[in-house]
Amino acid sequence: MKSIQKPIVIVGAGFAGMTLALNLKNLNSSLPILVVDSESNFIFKPLMYEVLSKEIRSWEATPKFANIFSDAGITFLKNCLTKIYFKENILEFSDKLKLSYQYLVICTGSIPNSFTIKGVDENCYFFNDFGDLNKLESFLKKIQKTSFHKNLFIVGGGPSGIELACKIKDIFIDQFEINVIEKSNEILHRNKIFNREQAEKALEKRKINIILNSTVKEVSETKICIVNEFGITSLDKDIVIWTAGVKPNLSYLETNEITKRFGRILVNNNLQIENYKNCFAIGDISIIEGMEDLPITAQVAMQEGNHLAKNLELLIQGKDPLPFEFQDNGEMISLGIGEASISGLGVTLSGKLAFEARRLIYTSKLPNITESLKSASSWIFQKKSFFKKFFKKDNSI
Ligand SMILES: Cc1cc2nc3c(=O)[nH]c(=O)nc-3n(C[C@H](O)[C@H](O)[C@H](O)COP(=O)(O)OP(=O)(O)OC[C@H]3O[C@@H](n4cnc5c(N)ncnc54)[C@H](O)[C@@H]3O)c2cc1C
DSSP states (O other): OOOOOEEEEOOOOSSHHHHHHHHHHOOHHHHEEEEESSSSBBBOOGGHHHHHHTTTGGGGEEEOOOOOOOOHHHHHEEEEEEEEEETTTEEEEOOOEEEESSSSEEEEEEEETTTTTHHHHHHHHHHHHHHHHHHHHHHHHHHHHTSEEEEEEEOOSSSSHHHHHHHHHHTTTTTTTEEEOOSSSTOOOOOOOOHHHHHHHHHHHHHHHOOOOOEEEEEOSSEEEETTTEEEEEOOOOOEOSOEEEEOOOOTSSTSSSSTTEEEEEEOOEEETEEEEEEEEGGGGEEEOOOOTTOOOOEEEEEEEEHHHHEEEEHHHOOOOOOOOOOOOOEEEOSTTOEEEEEEEEEEEEEEHHHHHHHHHHHSSSSSOHHHHHHHHHHHHTTTGGGGGGTTTTTTO
């Protein structure tokens, strides 16, 4: 068996980095793997809506990296990457620590994209991590006490916007007049038809307004200004939640240092960065040449992490890496408290059953991270046999 001198460094331990590290360790337990993340806890982002609605507790969706990695025999370092010296194979961190690597994998995820629209950064709430969730929750609680029917706008009719709209309506009932603004002519336009139809029903049932074919021009302290075929309209707002898009989290890269496409790091189909064959980028920060249409999801990030683990093992053995292929295993969206919609692998399911299946599938995703979830949500597991159909190891929805 061949060995390597310096470690394989994985920066970012989200869905992509976590899957990669755990799978690589499973394939070859003797490899020196170092995982670095700027945070102490993993965030299971698809369950953030359930944390907001108190259907699960926050600690259940945020297991500690230190526990996950020490259980797996992987070294974890909490630090923030600030610079990569690609030619020298050296990383620099916020405390000026320098580390050299044999192989580098960057997977630092994404952050909200305000598209430089005036007032968005200053006057909108976001929903991308637990900091955003806590800020949003305290603001919603604070203003709900003042009076009924506050004007709440959610910008973006993608999964995040729709899931959030349904949850907030169910949590706060009639406290908010909820409006979803979407620039295209339908909500969830990149999602499965079945899920879109279920979402439309869920929104209608909750009397959530959908404003289609409209773009946001500006957000001020008191108004949101939208443009559509009828012209420019300025509406009173109490709160705007911005879910209109994300951009890669690449603050440690210098402009033009490596090739990008649509702002994301361009990799070949082996997930390698052009010109630096020992460096890889996976998850939300990267885009694969020839596969530009892949969605920016945890499902893709996990499949890339899984694939790269096999490729790294091949490379270390002196063999050729294999091209990545995406397998669409379907998608799940939550639609209010206790409801969801699932479409994939020839199965469609909605309502309460879909909600339970969704939670069950998520708790089964990464066995090593979900020990806490498993113990806390044992009721779900009592129903495991019922949902066998959805249970394949790689059913990464
Ligand atoms: C509310 C919400 C709900 C979602 N629901 C779904 C869903 O139902 N299904 C689905 O498939 N996808 C969903 N997604 C998308 C999914 O979460 C992302 O596509 C996925 O997290 C991407 O994985 P990643 O590993 O690329 O990034 P992330 O999971 O975001 O992980 C990035 C990691 O990098 C770390 N990091 C960042 N910068 C640095 C740095 N400079 N140094 C060190 N560490 C750093 C971060 O702390 C983080 O741990 C959802 C996203 C959100 C926000």
